[in-house]
Amino acid sequence: MLIAGGGSAGHVQPALAVADAIMAAEPTATVICLGTERGLETTLVPDRGYRLELIPEVKFTRQANLDVLRIPGRLRRTVKAARAVIKSENIDVVVGFGGYVALPAYLAARRRVPVVVHEANARAGIANKIGARFATVVAAAVPDTGLAGARVVGNPVRRSLRELDRPALRAQAREYFGLDPDAPTLVVVGGSLGAVKFNQIFASVADRLAAAGVGVLHVHGKGKPVDLPPAPPGRPPYVAVPYVDRMDLAYAAGDLMVARSGAMTVAEIGAVRVPVVYVPLAFGNGEQRLNALPQVQSGAARLIDEEALTGEAVLDTIVPLVKDPQALTAMSEAAAGSETAHADEVLARIALAAARRRRG
Structure with a gap:
């Protein structure tokens, strides 16, 4: 074969x-x-x-x-x-x-x-x-x-992800990445090669995310580093890594993901039922937006257009969502119907x- x-x-x-x-x-x-x-x-x-x-x-x-x-x-x-x-x-x-x-x-x-x-x-x-x-x-x-x-x-989608028990792995996952064990946590993934727009926007509000009590795991892509301010003491850490070879633990670590909507990203997120905000790639033939729409329509995901992704959008839209357990539970339950x-x-x-x- x-x-x-x-x-x-x-x-x-x-x-x-x-x-x-x-x-x-x-x-x-x-x-x-x-x-x-x-x-x-x-x-x-x-x-x-x-x-x-x-x-x-x-x-x-x-x-x-x-x-x-x-x-x-x-x-x-x-x-x-x-x-x-x-x-x-x-x-x-x-x-x-x-x-x-x-x-x-x-x-x-x-x-x-x-x-x-x-x-x-x-x-x-x-x-x-x-x-x-x-x-x-x-x-x-x-x-x-x-x-x-x-x-x-x-x-x-590989079987290990389809059968992933996120709550059972959460403590291990957060320890693995050096995240706060209790803070609301965002996982930001701009695709396997990273996304410069994600890197710029999230790094620009890193200190304000920490001040809001939100931890971050940011997969920024090889060769696309992020420039972060010094970590404030006593706040949830902002952990930036170029690549993750344990996506099972990344899915388990987060309360909410922010991601591109490539086909396999959408498939994996749907299979593991992680609440997600998709930011489709703005160019190409529009397939990323189409990939995300079924989950958005089911209530399992939300969508922000690339031009609307700003530091203020992160603070005004994404931060309140990651700190809202009821909304996140509803999104995860809605994802049950969209499993790959x-x-x-x-x-x-x-x-x-x-x-x-x-x-x-």
Whole structure:
């Protein structure tokens, strides 16, 4: 089985969730992951015990410049590299999750081995639109992604998160991160790569958050540090970290999250039922806002547009919410109806069936 999902955690984590489900269903299977040397998969995949094969990265651009002219040649080289992996490893099926790694894997597998495509977002990206044209099975997290005939299965969330007992882990989680054990606590996550806007806004009111008695765990992204004032004595700490490899503890530590609304972030938050304020990424094709809307409409989440996220908005809207236990309980209860289905197990069964058919 060749799993193609690289770049950001939003591509890697669902790929690994499906890899885990494949191995749970068929322990004799061999799972190999495909990635590039600059993606988060170089850390996340080996940490989960899977082999990683690297191919050259090809990024697509809509800008009219010389890089556009170089894309066909680069794509041919990276498809050739993916095809070499498929041939040398005797791959029976390619399972792709979109992004820069998936497209060359789809093209390399075409007319050679079955392809299973999964679209996580409310609007499909270019890689999955191309792969879906010749895929054996097309799956999607939600209806109306733009992929004709897609089977709606939800987004793959690993079992350890689906079964997470946040209240039972809260004390351990806050000790792990060095947070106040009793203070209302915000967890701020700008995606796996961080968000400069989050970093600027929350750091600008760090002292006022402390004065309000609110603790903060802020995941600011590698290479995107935050500039914090000196911590006032006797106040809940503001803990800033570049990356978290124990998201289970981050979810358990917080009373309320502030997050982007990438597809996998939304899926995980829905599965663990954390109250959340989403701030969708302002550019792109609008899929982040669409990703968040079902939870917002159910009452499990609230939404602030990026241009409305200011220091005053944090103090006037987010701080009162994190200090309101009744409102938070209502949001968590509303999230119970939006839990992600067992998409990891569904996709694992689909991939194994495709592989078995190929083997006859």
